[in-house]
Amino acid sequence: MHHQEIMSESIETTLALVDAEIVCFKFVVCGTVFH
Helix, strand or coil, rough: HHHHHHHHHHHHHHHHHHHHHHHHHHHHHHHHHCC
């Protein structure tokens, strides 16, 4: 049980980081395109 909790926490953290990277990437791309 405990191991699975740790896994799901790390998955949530990874998804949050990926989400942030995607937002950052879109921001950079849009900035490049519009400037």
